[in-house]
Amino acid sequence: MLTLTANDIRLGATASDWQDALTQAGRDLETAGRTSSAYLAGMNAREQQSSTVLGNGIAIPHGTPESREAVLETGIRILQFPDGVTWHDGARVHVLVAIAAQSDEHLDILRHLTRVLDKPGLAEKLAQAGNAGELVALLSKPPVVAKCDGDTLCLGIEATTAQELALAAAARLQRLRCIDADFLTEIITQPPVALGRGFWLVHHTLGAHRPALSLATPKKPGPELQGVFCLAGPGDECHELLERMDNFLAGDGGIDGLGIDALLARLSGEASDAVTANVTLLNTHGLHARPAKQLVQEARRHNASIRVRLREGDGSAVSATSLTRVIGLGARRGQTLVLSATGDEAQQAVTALTRAISEGLGEQVSPLREGAPNLAEAGATDPEPLVDDEPLKAVAASPGLALAPAFVMRQPRLTYLETAADAEAEIQRLNRAIDESDGQLRTLIRQAEGGEAAPILSVHVEMLQDEDLYQATLEAINEGASAEAGWWRAIDTAAKGQEALADRLLAERAADLRDVGRRVLANLCGVAMPTPPDTPYVLVAEDLGPSDVARLDTSRVRGLVTARGGATSHSAILARALGLPAVVGAGEAVLAIAEGAELVVDGERGCLVPNPGSERRERVLRRIDQLESLQAAAYDHRHRPATTRDGHSIEVCANLGNTAHTPDAVERGADGIGLLRTEFIFMAHPEAPDLDTQVWEYRHAFDALNGLPLVARTLDVGGDKPLDYWPLPQEDNPFLGLRGIRLSLTRPEILETQVRALLTAAGDRPLRIMFPMVKDLEEFRAAREIVKRVQAEVAAADVQVGVMIEVPSCALLAGTLAPEVDFFSIGTNDLTQYTLAIDRGHGQLSAESDALHPAVLRLIQMTVEAAHAHQRWVGVCGELASDPQAIPVLVGLAVDELSVTSRRVPLVKACIRELTLDEARAQAELALTKASAAEVRDALESF
Missing domain, CATH: 3.50.30.10 (Phosphohistidine domain)
Structure with a gap:
């Protein structure tokens, strides 16, 4: 995916007309080495087809598919025109995002820009931006996504007054973490405002963490009380929510008897007489550029107004004829698209689109996996x-x-009836089983406190409270299913949706969902787990x-x-x-x-x-x-240095995923922390943790280390490790996408806060900051500038700045990086994965993803030689560092530090103490002569 950076921006440009502006953009791309001079003709040809103005003062000029041959390297350039340029369609443009793309990468930028277009006053802010960083922030900062979906609907509440419903609606938003107690306090004292036709509204901004709209309806609606809307958030962030409320109130008739889907349809603006259809998306990579284009082309063939929304999303519908809006839905495989159409060819349009989506929109697709919801049917056939x-x-x-x-x-084979006659009794049974499961999980969390399992079990508690699962179960029960059948049906559907994701890590988390589901199901059946x-x-x-x-x-x-x-x-x-x-x-x-x-x-x-x-x-x-x-011997001597028999010392440090484990690492003899994965702080909060929160966490680690060094990896999320509050577009290959330092540089304010927190917490204690997924010197310099800027404000006595060697290009270019970095830390897990082109978690290939492969060892050798030529130190923090066969090889390659899990520290130190440097060098030289990892391991057996 293309990323906007400050280096791609030219501020204060002027142009006589739009053609002059376009020519400047083309020349900027050519000067940067992205295109040849022929690309400008392609950009002009693209404007002849249709304007590239997106709105709100932004245009994204780019070439035609035929001009891609003139693209030398994918890239972008941004030109700011403070006085504006009148485009050929009459729009006033202040910013050109000129794109040179060898394939469809530009559509990822389109997807994001369509989401920021609706920001009030964006055009003026773009024109007035005084520095490149400010302009990048305006275009890159994820827009606030309003919450209004099935989760925010509270239907059939036992209430007789508007005030009671207002409190129920606000409580739902609090449960969804959109508001806090301050908001509730305001709502309690605020009388609802009548909207007419039996609907009421309460609204406040105090305590609103996210713009949201909930609707509570009474169990017995009447002319004076149909429902109460609860709106949270400042007015400038609630335009879309107000539009959706207007859509709802403009609908015909009351709401008695309408279910969640019908109410969401009304909120999204679907006409009551619209032709609608639900269709499951089967494309492996979701609704990305190519299938989205097919959908839009099909929609444009019909004389109808067609809208599409994601049933599992926030409920908003977009025009099916807008490519950027359709891509912006971010629909994934297994999710449901809701089509609605009005006009002369409405039925024809919906039928054609349903068929096109089902057939894959030009891509080969396969149906979702089927499975029996009744666990009693599972495992009936014993394997050989x-x-x-x-x-x-x-x-x-x-x-x-x-x-x-x-x-x-x-x-256990849980046997249960599929149907039940008394829905109320089944709902009570379900609630008791969920409460019992909640209590069991919280007991396990207390028992596991401080361990790796505790935060994962906390996620299980959150899953138990998932409103989508609960509502799906209630719907099934109200349709005649037993509590067991309804619950497992909801779990199975949600788990299959996750298993279908292209992202392997997220797909594997379906096991957590089934784990939660089995616990509740066992409690419903009165069966103890094994x-x-x-x-x-x-x-x-x-x-x-x-x-x-x-x-x-x-x-x-x-x-x-x-x-x-x-x-x-x-x-x-x-x-x-x-x-x-x-x-x-x-x-x-x-x-x-x-x-x-x-x-x-x-x-x-x-x-x-x-x-x-x-x-x-x-x-x-x-x-x-x-x-x-x-x-046992290693543990007894854990505090001795890792020094070979001939006097060569290696530091052995600990990898940590949580600062709470620092005392344990020190107790096990670690010479410091060689890798602190700081993303645990960011994943534990519903929004980016502030400065004080981070300082408090990091200070715990420094205090426990008693002067030993700490190597902190800056935030490494994105791609395969998303954050809820940092929405990213769906990527075909998240391991090669927007992650690590390249993601952090799109939100420099978050990286700056983290760096400030680390420096503040460190004080005069040794701190090593390293950036993940760096591919070359340009990325390192951009990140280091942030550290330098903060260092000028926050005094810290002992700070080094380095990079993780995880990308082969970084190892190959170590000679260009070494003069400017203070150290390298080699992450062999990812380095092996990228070098051998093998997913290290692949069920069939993972055994071949061996970091002792000579290609990986040569990259390590290159890195060490480049570093030592400039008196820089090199650590290894991947799994290879604790591999008994690999330790002598790494010592022989002159690695200065090994960082391993805390439990392995004593053993690794003991292993080093048994070596001599000559023996280690001999093993390293032998390994480098082999042709495969298997040959390396066979050869090392002789030692």
Whole structure:
């Protein structure tokens, strides 16, 4: 995706007319090396087809598809015309966003710009922007998205007065975190205003965190009381909500008997006599540029006014003939598009569009996976058993070795009736089961406090309170379903929607949703979840939810095996945090392992062996004894430095995902924090955490370190790790999209606040700031300028600024970066993924995504050589740093620091103390001569 930066901007331009402005834009692109001179002709040809003015003073001139051959490198240039330029369509333009794109990247910018167009006074602000950063902020700052959807509707409330309904509507907005208690206080003292026809309104700005509109209706509506609207937010952010309320009030008739879908249709402006249809989007990458264009072209063929909205979205409908508006819906696979049309060809238009969307809009599509909602039907067919004493390859998820009897945690077969006659009784049963589940989860959170499972279980509590799930269940119950059937139907539908996402990380989180669903379902059925034995065991399961892992007694469980899941699933993450050997994605056959059968789990090699033979069993037991002795000795000497036998020292630090774990890292002998993943602070808040919040978090870490250094990675989100308050367009490949430092630079104010918080918290203590996903020197310089600017205001005595080597280009260009950075930290997980073009969580390929591949090792070697030539230090903070076979190689490659999980610190230090530098160099030289990771590992076995 193209990103707006200050380097792409020219302020204070003037032009005699629109053609002069267009010529300047073309020359700016050419001067920047983005295009050849022929591209300007393409830009002129594009204007002949139709104006590129978007509105609000913005035009986005670009070439025709035929002129793409003149694009040398995808890029943009922004020209500001404070006095304005009259365009050929009569519009007044103050900003040109000139785009040179080799494919359809410009449509991502279109999608975003269409969302900021409605900001009041935007044209004037663009014209008056005094610096490049201000202009970027105006165009890049995510617009405030108003909340008005199925969640904000409160239907059938037991109330007889408008004031009661107003409080119910406000309470709903508070539950959705759109308002706080201050807003409620104001509403209590404010009498509703009559709108006519039995509708009323309450509105306030105090305590409103997000513009939102809720509607509460009474169980028995009458002429004087049909419903109460509750509007939150300042007037300049509520224009769309006011329009939707006007749409609603302009509708014909009352609302008695109307369901959620019908009310949302009225709010979106769909005429009561409109022809409507719902159609599921099946395109793998959602409604991106190409299918959106097909939809718009089909809509334009019909003499009808056609609107489309996303049923799962905020409810707003857009014109089906506007490409940018349709793309802006951000519709994903599995979501439902609601079509409505009026006019002479309304029925014909809806029928044609429904067919076109179902057929994929020019792309090949496949139907969503089907599945039985009744868990009693699941697992009816047992898989074929494994072969005794024969290794089974799986995904290595957490290092270590275990041998113990298997406990196969088979989910109970929950039998229940599909239908029920008494809806009220079923709703009461559902509410009791949800409350019981809530209590169980909160107990588990208290037990897991301070651990990795606690924040994940907190998300489960939020899932229990999800209004969409609850409302979907109520609808099913009111249609005759039992509480069990209605609940699981809602869970299954939502989980399938997540599993269908192209984003693997988000798709894997469907396991969390099913985990929550099973808990409520078991409580409804009065069935206890499986209980592990009191003796040592290896836990085998189809997949593990966080609550399953949180219940584990680590004094008994020896290892984990799952049939499904990847290296980034929560079961894998939590297994590593607990220090348990684990393999995942082993296949359904592991579920056929007999209860009590002995099982070997090798979390380093990524394999398991059922019922090992006597020879293998003895060999494994010897290895386990050796490991336990090594671990005990390593822990006893954990505070000794990691110095080789011939006197070469390496720092061994800890990777942390939370500052609360800093004391534990120090206790385990860490020489500092080599990687603090700061995004935990941002993910724990409904909006970007302010300066004081961040300072408080970081200061905890510095206090616990007692003068040891802390390496903090700046915010690394976006793409595969989205934030709710930082909306981003859907990306075909989020791992190659807007993430890391390239995302932070689009919101420099957030990065600046984080840097200020780190410097403030550090004071005179050693701080190392590093930027993630840097691809070249230009990105580093842009980020470093922010640090320099803040340093001029916040004194900090010991600060270094560096980059993470995660992108191959950054390793290849280490020689150009080294003179300007203070250090490098190599993130081998992503570096391996990008170098080998293998998704490290891929169920089939992840075993081949091995960081000991010689191509990765050569990139590490290049980085170290470039750094040491300029007296810079280099750390490795990926999983490779704790791999026993890799540690000597990294030492031999002259890496200065290794950063690993806290539990691995003593072992890694012990491993280094057994080496000599000559031995390590020999292993590194040997590894670099091999052709594959497998050959490297085979060769290193000889040592």
